[in-house]
Amino acid sequence: MGLTLVAFGVITPPATAQAAASDTDVLGVSQSATGPLNPALGMPSAEASRTDRATTQGPIVNVPSCSESDLQAAIGAVAAVGGTVNLKPGCTYTLTDAAPPNDDNGLPVITSTVTINGNGDTITRAASAANFRFFQVNGSNGNLTLNSLTLSNGHASSSLGNGRGGAIWLSGSGPELMLNNTILTTNTADTFGGAVDNDNGTLTVNGSVLRNNTAAAGGALFVSPFGGSGTASVSTSTIIGNHARTLAGGIAAAVGTTVTLSSSVVSGNDVTGSNALGGGIAQAGTITLQTSTVTGNTATGTNAQGGGIYNLTGTVRLTDSPVTGNTTNGTNSRGGGIVNTASGNTTLTRSPVTKNQALGTGADAGGIFRASGTVTLNVSPVVLNQPNNCGNPSTVPGCS
Template sequence: MPTATVAVTVGAVGLVGAAPAAAADRPVVNCEDNPQALQPAIDSAVPGATLLVKGTCIGPFTIDKDLALMGLENAVLDGNHAGSTVTVHPGVRVQLANLTITHGTGTGGGIYNNGGTVRLTGSTVEGNTAGDGGGIYNNVHSTVTLTVSTVRDNTAHSGGGIINFGTVTLTGSLVERNTSTIDGGGIYNNFNSTVTLTGSTVEHNTAARSGGGIFNIFNSTVTLTASTVKHNTADGGVGGGIWNDIKSTVRLSGSTVEHNTAGLDGGGIYNATGTVPLTGSTVRDNRPNNCGGPDPVPGCTG
């Protein structure tokens, strides 16, 4: 599985719909010399600029304009346990590349996207805590795209890794070892929202109640293509790998749900009142069973 140690060419980082920033708009923010340097640099940057980030920058950080942050030499954005590490304002387009985003707290521990468009490339969101959305909180009318990125070792009441009320897309990415004290250890998708995973993995996440890997509810849609949900656990409830309910849909194409565990039912998939079409996909080796719930999953046995 790809990790967040992928190099991204500086010239390739461009804002959605924005012209490439001129060289003068790509200053190096050296947090090795001054750990507090990044927020003033963000505040003074012209909209659409690219900032090259070096060292460990101490936040938290607020972004209220179109901006790209490009990490150099294992750069870190550290929320200092003082709020969401990165907060994105409504209507703002943000690119985060080659960065580790950590030590955030509050709503959306690592990233709180409040109506913006956020792209993460070659980045890691880890070691954050929140009431909801330990790693990422994607609010209504918000979009987050993860490419070759990782969300891991985050904790929340709901949505240990990601909680979504908008649109989230993961490509070649990993959601692992996140913990929810209620539901949705890896991903919690809620209220007319959409999550799309392509070539991605959701693994080793834990929910105290239901939806160890993915929790999908209230007319929401999760689509998995060539992706894997494995080794997730719903300790005290149902849906070790995936929990689906209330007119929601989980579509699997060329994907695998395996080696997940639930305390009560639906070790692989628990389908309460939704739809789970399996197209060229496999649900196997889950405990206590592969599929459970009042609505059968066609093609799922055991």
Template structure:
């Protein structure tokens, strides 16, 4: 895996991604809306059984209808589209005595589930995936859909992706929770793609309040990851490859490392913002992997200890970006803007055509270099409190 940055800041990933194959299936309701199924759980279950028996199809759900479940729906092992409308939801009953179950599983040899214009809520997975579990090689597509108030005892409060594909378009994953990793979405291998979507107000007991990736490939474009909470990686916890473009990571919180993002894999942040996140270390980004930031803003993040904006202990490249208004709060805290760690292999931070301004810490308001190297190329470090770089003389080209 390598990151290649051109002079203009464009990024190419040396990673092949299998393109998504469109669903081709007959519709259960060929008039596309005038023959919607009844607003009842039995009608929903029977319709799903029907299209599965016909090798897949589209089901038009009733508008302004809550399909309230007391047991899980059939496993989706063929291409199935559930198309809702205004006020349509599929939800697990919250009545006393309702058993614990996730709402959907996408499996079999040809499982491809599309949720279009509806809400899925209150799933309660005993293992991974509160609302949906996606098996290896299978696909979940969300179109103008909302997954909310689902929970999993394991990983993936809303969605657990076990080596499949999860695509969100104009969709929301909000207010879900996981007993382990990935309060909103967890991917173990496989691909997660967010396009004009939001992952917000989710919570993980361990890592990745919004999104957790264990050796997966995550992309986000014109999306937001905000107000999520976890022990590590409040917004995103990445141990695979993550590429964030024109995306806002805002207002997330971690009890440990990485308020906005914790990266132990390969992370690309392009034309994006990482703002107002909080953590013990690395308020904005905590990096022990490979990191590239281009044409982005890391702003007003807070760390209790070190690295208000960026905490780095591996390879971090910052180009044409601003690290501004970040702070550390504890007595003796270091690196309001950037903290370069002294562990193994040792941090190497390179800033080119960038600014480190108006950050604050007890020591090293702008940059604190514990060890490793910090290189400034046409980069301004100024107006930081109480100093720009520390220890004095350790960052060439930084004055005061």
């Protein structure tokens, strides 16, 4: 695929959203200047400062119908000044084209504090339409909340833009996104973040589902700091059945990011390709899982590593969070459950690693593979993994 993990680093983005032709590292993925999956990834410069979030009042706009034009007009009325949009209950809003002049966005760019109440509605991109994501949340005043809404079939294309965020892209310095009881499904990003790409912003996910999204890296979520800090908090939510072509079927997090999952499930995600890393999660920042589950994720291909979790240089903390039934499959595959390498530090507390598999010729460490760094087990049994628990010989202290 031309994408090789070097270090989970970030780059200083160019001033425009269009792809350039230079080689850079983003989340440790070496970007080749050739091939459809290898653009140099950037973002637009932040918009001029708008209104202070704390004082934004803004209009309340009720969308009168299920039409694309009414939806675009309603969101356009609040995108730059702030306000609330109430969708008409029971609607499926089918978008046929991006709203000019937003290029690869199907809806106006959000640069102020906006709440959209979905009332169980769906916004989808028509199958025959040009490729576009739905929302771009831009700059320090960009703040979007989605309530009870489904976004489906968005496609952030590298041929039309930078391919980031199949449904939503957080760009510029310090944007915010909150998803409440929201479903992001069957969205595609040619580069990063099949559902959401969060670059230097704050993402909060509550009671939501990110399902069957696809990207080169970060099938569901991609979090990066771009010189600042990128954060994501996921609570009582499900990351399920997402796909990546090189890195992190579920969640990808770069150096300098902080990701927290509580009472959530990362399940059935997959990454496929030579040197596939992290079927469920691949990360180099700090990620904390509390009362969450990493289960049934897969990394497939020669030298596949970390069916459940791949930790490069960062810190992984699992508390009451089992890692079970994950798989690596391919020649010399490693760590069906977890891989810890470079200067990574993984600590498990009351978090069993069970029934994971490393399959294929020369496969090793069905449970945990420690190439380097540290792995600490606190009341966390590593058992019933195949072909062995922690390598032959074991690479993890306290595991046989």
